[in-house]
Amino acid sequence: MHVERDFVSLSGKALHDESLGEALDTVASVMPIIRSQALTQLEDFAAARERAREVRDEALNRLDHYLELFEQNVQAMGGHVHWASDDHEACSIVAQLCEEADAKLVTKSKSMVTEEIELAAALEQRGLEVVETDLGEYIIQLRGEKPSHILAPALHVTIPQVIDSFNEHHKINRDRPLEDTDQLLAEARAVLREKFMKADVGITGANFLIAETGGVVVVTNEGNADLTASLPDTHIVVTGIEKVVPTMDDAGLMLRLLARSAIGQRLSNYTSFFHGPRRASDTAGPGAFHVVLVDNGRSNMLGSELQDMLRCIRCSACINHCPVYTAIGGHAYGSVYPGPMGAVLTPGLADLDSARHLPNASTFCGRCEEVCPVAIPIPKLLRHWRKQEFSRHLRPRSERFGLGAWAWINTRPSLYQFVQRVAASILRRLSAQRSDGRWVSQLPGPGAGWTRHRDLQAPAARSFQKQWRERNSGGNT
Amino acid sequence: MSEADPAPIQDLSAGKRVGLLATCLIDTFRPNAGFAAVRLLEQAGYTVEVPVQGCCGQPNFNGGDEQGARQMAVQIMQTFAEFDYVVVPSCSCAAMIRVHYPELFPDDAAAAAKAAALAEKTWELTSFLVDVAQVNGVDAALDATVVLHDSCSGLRELGIREQPRALLGRVSGLQQKELANPDVCCGFGGTFCVKYPDISARMAGKKMADIKAVGPCDVVVSTDLGCLMHLGGSLHREGSGLRVLHIAEVLAGMADGEESD
Numbered sequence: 001m002h003v004e005r006d007f008v009s010l011s012g013k014a015l016h017d018e019s020l021g022e023a024l025d026t027v028a029s030v031m032p033i034i035r036s037q038a039l040t041q042l043e044d045f046a047a048a049r050e051r052a053r054e055v056r057d058e059a060l061n062r063l064d065h066y067l068e069l070f071e072q073n074v075q076a077m078g079g080h081v082h083w084a085s086d087d088h089e090a091c092s093i094v095a096q097l098c099e100e101a102d103a104k105l106v107t108k109s110k111s112m113v114t115e116e117i118e119l120a121a122a123l124e125q126r127g128l129e130v131v132e133t134d135l136g137e138y139i140i141q142l143r144g145e146k147p148s149h150i151l152a153p154a155l156h157v158t159i160p161q162v163i164d165s166f167n168e169h170h171k172i173n174r175d176r177p178l179e180d181t182d183q184l185l186a187e188a189r190a191v192l193r194e195k196f197m198k199a200d201v202g203i204t205g206a207n208f209l210i211a212e213t214g215g216v217v218v219v220t221n222e223g224n225a226d227l228t229a230s231l232p233d234t235h236i237v238v239t240g241i242e243k244v245v246p247t248m249d250d251a252g253l254m255l256r257l258l259a260r261s262a263i264g265q266r267l268s269n270y271t272s273f274f275h276g277p278r279r280a281s282d283t284a285g286p287g288a289f290h291v292v293l294v295d296n297g298r299s300n301m302l303g304s305e306l307q308d309m310l311r312c313i314r315c316s317a318c319i320n321h322c323p324v325y326t327a328i329g330g331h332a333y334g335s336v337y338p339g340p341m342g343a344v345l346t347p348g349l350a351d352l353d354s355a356r357h358l359p360n361a362s363t364f365c366g367r368c369e370e371v372c373p374v375a376i377p378i379p380k381l382l383r384h385w386r387k388q389e390f391s392r393h394l395r396p397r398s399e400r401f402g403l404g405a406w407a408w409i410n411t412r413p414s415l416y417q418f419v420q421r422v423a424a425s426i427l428r429r430l431s432a433q434r435s436d437g438r439w440v441s442q443l444p445g446p447g448a449g450w451t452r453h454r455d456l457q458a459p460a461a462r463s464f465q466k467q468w469r470e471r472n473s474g475g476n477t
Numbered sequence: 478m479s480e481a482d483p484a485p486i487q488d489l490s491a492g493k494r495v496g497l498l499a500t501c502l503i504d505t506f507r508p509n510a511g512f513a514a515v516r517l518l519e520q521a522g523y524t525v526e527v528p529v530q531g532c533c534g535q536p537n538f539n540g541g542d543e544q545g546a547r548q549m550a551v552q553i554m555q556t557f558a559e560f561d562y563v564v565v566p567s568c569s570c571a572a573m574i575r576v577h578y579p580e581l582f583p584d585d586a587a588a589a590a591k592a593a594a595l596a597e598k599t600w601e602l603t604s605f606l607v608d609v610a611q612v613n614g615v616d617a618a619l620d621a622t623v624v625l626h627d628s629c630s631g632l633r634e635l636g637i638r639e640q641p642r643a644l645l646g647r648v649s650g651l652q653q654k655e656l657a658n659p660d661v662c663c664g665f666g667g668t669f670c671v672k673y674p675d676i677s678a679r680m681a682g683k684k685m686a687d688i689k690a691v692g693p694c695d696v697v698v699s700t701d702l703g704c705l706m707h708l709g710g711s712l713h714r715e716g717s718g719l720r721v722l723h724i725a726e727v728l729a730g731m732a733d734g735e736e737s738d
Contacts, residue, residue, distance in 0.1 A: 465504055
């Protein structure tokens, strides 16, 4: 999985993007409200969350069993299941299936796994035309970009930018120039409708796989997955091995939490259950039904502390509630999985070295864990990666040395007193350079990060502990 | 001006010794808050001691240096073993001990037991005053409009939300206002604020905008000095006259720092 390594410069660029900032402010102000309103409709969110955690844990603890059961049930309905150990294998399998279907045009509904394995690019390299049919995905496909949010991939794009993209790519003679969103929607719908009708293969993701029925659950708000899955003669589902749940009832529970957590809806506009290819009694539907189960690093997380992350149902509540994400947006993370969930998942699916900033770009405020519908202990898992970075020497030497020295000093409390006194006296000297003498406005070394944006209150002349002991032992310290 | 009923407090506190873990930041930057915490605990009837102490290990724990954090935890466990209670005027340092110390020793049952024992008797200051000492009055006045900045560790690791509000509600003359987004992080985050200063500053900017949106206001109060230094330093940089005070200073009637130098 590809990761852009340069978190610091990407986030710096994002902080200067005003229209992105406005979009993110809307996420930060609106999403928490609509989520919490939707969750109050549930009788007991805490109990539902606990049950959902159990369902996901059961599936992951016996993942081999449930995946094989799922496979048997898909096969019994005339479908096929393919196992892909990594992104290359997954793309090759899909390409092969497209070739067998003699496909030229492929429609796709939104799927983060296909973003992760860069499926569209792989198919295009083999000469296929690939069209994203989720409106947001379609927009960023035209712009040659990656999604900046797992649910709202074009969150960072403005309306004028969409107009530019449509003008550039749609060869349409219009009555009047594109101006408003209704026009944009109508035009996208018309363009995509033609693709839906002509497509040879439709590729969807899956929100859940149901082991006991062999069913594939896909939710959308645009209905594009249904057209993608139903109109072409071949439906290929590409998804991660962790998406399986044991029963239909379990899927029902997960769906109740998913839409509420994601966008404050009781249910998504379209919730579809796909079970195998067209049957003899069916009047429509694909003749061929394939499910490609992608591992791509997931099984390495099984059985470790990171297994908890595989419970994730990609609702994006942690992203919407993250104060870091809503400051910098998704592209800064350099991964198709941004925000708190991405900061845990990306080092697991790619490698820790290239994703090393992501687990550190968190204040551990804990809001992600609080809103997670499957109770993933995200701060704990970020700390897991930080421990690995520390022990594998992936952190800057100055930081390693600093922490080591801090531990050494503090296991000797009287040495701490001495170091504290020296540090305070240096800081006081720096504060004396200012007229009021109470603030430091420029710090050297690692402190420069503080004073780039903030002043530092000058330390007290004598520490609390020193003053305390002077009072309580007649000034004898 | 206190309306406290002293009877139950003295029963709870009689002969009980509290060890104050002052925190590195209060030790260095705001001794007044340390003395204010002592005053509050003494008013509640406890005997307060301040053993020679260093850092609780939170920077190392969050920085991935678990071995260093473990060594520092052992030091703190030893320093505070003898007290009936350990009180910390900081949610994040209190959470380090209460929540994370017990996780640090999976392979050392004896140390894990000591960590659990320390965790059980360790409290953040306002939570201790309300939940343990059952203080229901404070001897303080502050003629000011105040916003409380919640600590994320307090909200989500220690269940501290109402305790500081209840105590501030007892301060004579003090008017509390609520932020629109009280549960959103200010961007301090320990070493986060120097590792990613630009992101941290953006988060502080949003918090300051939230503070300004409450209307006329004199003081930002918090249980955690880290957040306050971050917000106070940001406010000072942009020339704001808003004061930042540790909640102990307000509750002890020491907002004007008479005990500090």
